[in-house]
Amino acid sequence: xxxxxxxxxxxxxxxxxxxxxxxxxxxxxxxxxxxxxxxxxxxxxxxxxxxxxxxxxxxxxxxxxxxxxxxxxxxxxxxxxxxxxxxxxxxxxxxxxxxxxxxxxxxxxxxxxxxxxxxxxxxxxxxxxxxxxxxxxxxxxxxxxxxxxxxxxxxxxxxxxxxxxxxxxxxxxxxxxxxxxxxxxxxxxxxxxxxxxxxxxxxxxxxxxxxxxxxxxxxxxxxxxxxxxxxxxxxxxxxxxxxxxxxxxxxxxxxxxxxxxxxxxxxxxxxxxxxxxxxxxxxxxxxxxxxxxxxxxxxxxxxxxxxxxxxxxxxxxxxxxxxxxxxxxxxxxxxxxxxxxxxxxxxxx
Numbered sequence: 001x002x003x004x005x006x007x008x009x010x011x012x013x014x015x016x017x018x019x020x021x022x023x024x025x026x027x028x029x030x031x032x033x034x035x036x037x038x039x040x041x042x043x044x045x046x047x048x049x050x051x052x053x054x055x056x057x058x059x060x061x062x063x064x065x066x067x068x069x070x071x072x073x074x075x076x077x078x079x080x081x082x083x084x085x086x087x088x089x090x091x092x093x094x095x096x097x098x099x100x101x102x103x104x105x106x107x108x109x110x111x112x113x114x115x116x117x118x119x120x121x122x123x124x125x126x127x128x129x130x131x132x133x134x135x136x137x138x139x140x141x142x143x144x145x146x147x148x149x150x151x152x153x154x155x156x157x158x159x160x161x162x163x164x165x166x167x168x169x170x171x172x173x174x175x176x177x178x179x180x181x182x183x184x185x186x187x188x189x190x191x192x193x194x195x196x197x198x199x200x201x202x203x204x205x206x207x208x209x210x211x212x213x214x215x216x217x218x219x220x221x222x223x224x225x226x227x228x229x230x231x232x233x234x235x236x237x238x239x240x241x242x243x244x245x246x247x248x249x250x251x252x253x254x255x256x257x258x259x260x261x262x263x264x265x266x267x268x269x270x271x272x273x274x275x276x277x278x279x280x281x282x283x284x285x286x287x288x289x290x291x292x293x294x295x296x297x298x299x300x301x302x303x304x305x306x307x308x309x310x311x312x313x314x315x316x317x318x319x320x321x322x323x324x325x326x327x328x329x330x331x332x333x334x335x336x337x338x339x340x341x342x343x344x345x346x347x348x349x
């Protein structure tokens with residue numbers, strides 16, 4: 001009981017807790033490119049590759065697969081990246097991998113390069129920002145941001161000989177989701193509105209990356225329709241009839257719109273998310289503050305299904321790749337519906 005209370009209390013500290021489309025791309029490191037060519041080498045993990053307890057079949061005419069998800073996760077949450085602390089060598093490797101994935105899949109840099117530097121941070125830190133321009137001459141001037149943070153907390157106090165906080169669920173899962181959605185839209189070109197794909201840095205330092213970018217884009221008068229964020233989506237919800245919960249559920253009709261485009265109940269309400277005010281504790285919130293447009297987070301961490309928040313136990317072995325592939329595949333028609341709707345149908349209440 002005491003352990004549960006401390007875990008929930010810890011969540012209160014959670015901070016988890018002129019624009020131009022440029023043709024240039026950054027050079028990628030040899031290591032990132034080498035890994036990307038071997039994406040189908042699925043990392044070994046306990047249980048079936050689809051994840052212990054997963055009943056998801058991702059093989060039938062679907063875009064994302066458990067194998068692909070597992071390969072991406074296998075790099076982002078590896079010991080080699082040392083927990084992806086902001087400004088570290090490990091997060092640099094993650095950044096190069098993300099940039100290479102964007103470049104391979106026709107995601108253009110939104111700025112002169114993919115990197116959006118945080119000028120006031122004490123060490124080198126940057127968001128990674130790519131874009132797929134919309135194919136409608138009018139609607140392409142409106143933007144939907146799809147985001148997740150790619151940083152974690154790095155090295156922490158040693159526990160059972162391990163001091164790497166790998167950040168598999170927090171937030172290699174959200175990063176992987178964004179990368180797979182970028183891969184889809186970068187090759188499908190089905191979006192009428194422009195989609196900005198953003199991987200945020202320094203979320204764990206107090207949402208610093210998203211605060212910086214939201215203000216920068218506001219100053220550029222970006223026509224932002226909505227911001228959709230993914231946070232801790234590595235394990236399925238327990239005993240729910242929806243796939244993910246939406247933070248700030250009652251603030252807008254985003255869940256209603258998402259469910260209309262999905263072929264099942266995609267988004268639901270989690271009372272604990274409201275109790276702990278998770279709406280304000282991830283990278284959606286700075287966009288809500290800056291733009292006043294629907295900016296919300298999808299998550300599947302329900303306070304009962306994952307015990308390793310900010311611990312060394314946040315490892316690949318705890319993740320369900322089949323669940324993640326299913327979430328990505330179900331997200332595609334949702335995002336496609338949102339970016340192609342003739343009017344801005346998602347609204348704050």
